[in-house]
Amino acid sequence: MESIAMAIASRDPYGDFRSSMEEMVVAHGLWDWSGLKELLQCYLRVNEKKTHKIIMLAFVDLLMDLASHGDVLSSESPFTSLCPHRLHL
Incomplete structure (x- = not known):
């Protein structure tokens, strides 16, 4: 599973x-905490520090939405590196 960072x-x-x-x-079936945590780490890694607060707010909102629908599982499972889009403000 591979993704491309785009500015x-x-x-x-x-x-x-x-x-x-x-x-x-x-797209990647990230329904457990391990995969979601890796996704967040990738967003923080590939984007500038000035966007980290926005990334965290969006991630928490996503978690709340997933949790309210019962979509987040507590089990751990391995995921390969995921690298999402990079935004320039």
Whole structure:
């Protein structure tokens, strides 16, 4: 499983990060904490520090949405590296 980091300009970085994360969850079947944690780490790693607060807010919103639908599992499972889109503000 592999993804490509892409630099894009954004007028709505929160919304773009949030929808990108949701797409990654669905595309890669990231329904457990291990996979979600790796996804967050990848977003933080490939994006500038000035976007980290927005990334964290979008990630928490995604977690709340997944949890409210009972989609997040507590089990651990291995996932390969995932690298999402990079946003430029």
